[in-house]
Amino acid sequence: MNVSEKNLTYLRENEAAEMLCLSKRTLQKWRWLQTGPRYTRMGSAIRYLKSDLESFAASGVSS
Numbered sequence: 001m002n003v004s005e006k007n008l009t010y011l012r013e014n015e016a017a018e019m020l021c022l023s024k025r026t027l028q029k030w031r032w033l034q035t036g037p038r039y040t041r042m043g044s045a046i047r048y049l050k051s052d053l054e055s056f057a058a059s060g061v062s063s
Helices: 003-007 013-020 024-032 050-059
Strands: 010-012 040-042 045-049
Touching: 010 013, 010 050, 013 024, 013 045, 013 050, 045 050
Parallel strands: none
Antiparallel strands: 010 045, 040 045
16 A cells, blocks of 8 residues: 555544544534534545544644
8 A cells, every 4th residue: 555545545434433532423413513524425425534534633623
């Protein structure tokens, strides 16, 4: 896996929640409040870029 492939690793909602040590419901609430980590909608599915989650966790903020 090269660097560009690593940066394009998408995680499902449950995987993102586990990575951030949060519940899925917290991520859902943050999306509704338009806060939290960036996400992508793929049809009806929600996906999070792993690199976005890493940046979000490193920033230590929830907005």
